[in-house]
Amino acid sequence: MPAVSSSSGRPSRPKSKESFKLSKALSKMSRNVLKTSKEIYKELPRVALDPTYTWLVAGLLFCLEIVLNVFIILRVNYTEIDWVAYMQEVEGVINGTYDYMQLRGDTGPLVYPAGFVYVFGVLYYITGHGANIRLAQFIFAGLYLVMLGLVFRIYSRTLKVPPYAFLFMCLASYRIHSIFVLRLFNDPVAMLFLYLSINLFLDKHWAWGCFWYSFAVSIKMNVLLFAPGLLLLLLTELGVVKTVARLAICAGLQLVLAVPFLLENPVGYMVRSFDLGRQFFFIWTVNWRFLPEDVFLNRYFHLSLLGLHLAALAMFAVYRWNKKNRLLDLLRLEVPEKEQEDSKLSSDDILYQLLWFSDIQIVSVLFTSNFIGLCFSRSLHYQFYVWYYHTLNYLLWSTDLPTVVRLLVLGVIEMAWNTYPSTVESSISLHVCHLVLLGALWVKGHVSQTEGKVKKVK
Helix, strand or coil: CCCECCCCCCECCCCCHHHHHHHHHHHHHHHHHHHHHHHHHHHHHHHHHCHHHHHHHHHHHHHHHHHHHHHHHHHCCCCCCCHHHHHHHHHHHHCCCCCHHHCEECCEECCCCHHHHHHHHHHHHHCCCCCCHHHHHHHHHHHHHHHHHHHHHHHHHHCCCCCCHHHHHHHCCHHHHHHHHHCCCCHHHHHHHHHHHHHHHHCCCHHHHHHHHHHHHHHCHHHHHHHHHHHHHHHHHHHHHHHHHHHHHHHHHHHHHHHHHHHHCHHHHHHHHCCCCCCCCHHHCCCCCCCCHHHHCCHHHHHHHHHHHHHHHHHHHHHHHCCCCCHHHHHCCCCCCCCCCHHHCCHHHHHHHHCCCCHHHHHHHHHHHHHHHHHCCCCCCHHHHHHCHHHHHHHHCCCCCCHHHHHHHHHHHHHHHCCCCCCHHHHHHHHHHHHHHHHHHHHHCCHHHHCCCCCCCC
């Protein structure tokens, strides 16, 4: 007799072959998913620690950053600081005022070079004369993502930092996201072009790298802190003649961008846009809060910091960055082309080729040059954090500090920059971290020790 269902009294149908196969396939799939999950879980430590997985982790973090930036823009209130002043300054230029001494905004006179005027002039038109703040925020989020991609490319070329450290670099800093999408400062725009230039230097496109480096300087001159390291790299890689040509590119771009302003008032333009002696307000300082205000404003204090800055640069240039046996070797007029066959080169030329900088060494010299400048800065304001934030992981993992100390330094620096207003304790903590890192970079030794010593050529 057929089987009878107890609920309806109707005969029940046996399972079809199709439903049995489907059930078996689903069971097999679940086992495979479970097995794959276990394998992925086992590989997580390797992915987190092995720098060769940089792009995998970077890709995941990049996607998270898209979501995070959109969330911040939609959920966190925008804070007006300089955006309106930026728009007022470029509006003056658009209206026909080319005398830098006459260009002002609510926060004071225009004190940035000509590239700033062009970049923010474009933003002025795109955002409806600066009125569409939300659109400006999304543009800056896009700029942040582009810059992050350039930074990740640098890290992927050098493979010095374990991927787990990028979690702190991307997701842990409220201040950095605020500087980009909640404050709309010009500092991150300058840094975007700086990282573009470093990528070009790594690809040995020195002329284009110098072009975009100069463009970054034209937006904000803090990028000049990289200049001492860049000069040494150019002399080492290209020789004096080609270095002069690359410096001419830098200077030429500055002149071209500034032509309208130089024709109107050349002295006014130079005084305003490249004012190295500009006085900072004590109320905004992050790094010197523990000093009395009269000391902070004292010119002799400023000159002392400049002297320490130059001394530190000289020490690193001579004993840590210079890969030649003698300083005079840096003044060689020409260097052998890398495409030349070894048979056409003298033993001195071959040795010179061995002394070219690797990717790791190029980045080390540039990042350290900038960091030294920040250590001895007359004042650091909150938006200046972006000047070196994305280099900190590289610098810390270039030292022999224990990992726990590296993470502690990152954490304390982040705390100091997020303490508002700054305190005696936060300023001292920031200086201690800077000195620890600077000392560790010095103790690490010559830049060539990161990849072993250069072989001698007989």
